[in-house]
Amino acid sequence: MTQLADNFTILALETSCDETAAAIVRGGRDILANVVASQMDMHERYGGVVPEVASRQHILSLSPVIQAALQTLPGGWNDVDAVAATHGPGLSGALLTGLNAAKAIAWQRGLPFVGVNHLEAHIYANWLNEHPSSDGSHESPTFPLVALVVSGGHTLLALLRNHGEYELLGQTRDDAVGEAFDKVARILGLGYPGGPAIQQAAQGGAGGSSLPRAWLRDSFDFSFSGLKTAVLHKAQERQERSATLAPSRGERIQRGKAAKATPPAQTPALDDAFVRQTAFAFQESVVDVLCTKTVDAAQRYGASAILLAGGVAANTRLREELVRRARVPVRFPSLALCTDNAAMVAAAAYYRFETGVQSSWDLDVTPNLRLGM
Secondary structure: OOOOOOOOEEEEEEOOOOEEEEEEEEOOOEEEEEEEEEOHHHHHOOOOOOHHHHHHHHHHHHHHHHHHHHOOOOOHHHHOOEEEEEEEOOOHHHHHHHHHHHHHHHHHHOOOEEEEEHHHHHHHHHHOOOOOOOOOOOOOOOOOEEEEEEOOOOEEEEEEEEOOEEEEEEEEOOOOHHHHHHHHHHHOOOOOOHHHHHHHHHOOOOOOOOOOOOOOOOOOOEOOHHHHHHHHHHHHHHHHHHHHHOOOOOOOOOOOOOOOOOOOOOOOOOOHHHHHHHHHHHHHHHHHHHHHHHHHHHHHOOOOEEEEEOHHHHOHHHHHHHHHHOOOOEEOOOHHHHOOOOHHHHHHHHHHHHOOOOOOOOOOOOOOOOOOO
16 A cells, blocks of 8 residues: 555546536545536426436536636646546446546546546545544544445445455345435425435424334345335325315216316325325334444444445434444534535545556446445
């Protein structure tokens, strides 16, 4: 391992999904710039990310976010020591835009380049200088560690023995937890993205019925498809009951004039109380399973701390419950570093460079890249 200088500065790009991001990070921890151009409003009308739209927008946004990040360096390009970019997992077209831009920059300026695993980058957001762990420590995490990565496309538990040394302990067998949040939010009429919408709706929703938990005994794997289906059935039953109690809109009314047929009945909207209670029950079910398995894994493998990472790591209920149950410190990034950003890519890249890892110019995107590859 080569000890890099404290002022070793990395320019990193992140374009795995619908955020176009560029960051400047020094020494693997200090964020000088972290610029993110979100496409959320663009995709909201579709209820999810449209890959072709995301790719085109990345092409338009990349140059502005890179220039904005470089403005934090007095010497501009001359102060950049290396370049990094996400090469998977993610949407292939989106990944290509950032990876090719980063390779072009590194080649033109004669700088070392490395491709970063997006899942690994989420974990390394916990190395950035933002907030202390639950025990008040500002120091870098010490190995071994157990990481819970929860996002729109991924849910997994991993054991970290050292930088770049991962053992996958468990993962989702169907829906990722973020995907389940989006689907349940759609069922409840809460819109997109589902995570923040459900968290807000769940406030004041205690007291309703509970929802099932898929424990998958003797395994650290997860499953959320059955929970999503349970919510769908409850919503359909509620709507059918409301339709039965409401007067028929198709009645013919005789008031001295010719009978006129009214439009066919529409599916009744879910009432607010039901939505709040169901959102609360869904969130509790998800949090219970995630926390139980993570705490058990940390205890079994003697982890010195738990790292929470990914977009769903922004969920307040998950953070609070994991801290309450864990017997070791829990670290999680600030809200801005939970969602996709390039600072986390730079943090992961720093430790790759430190171990002597660099990527060749023929590195391609790997949309289904797994952790540890």
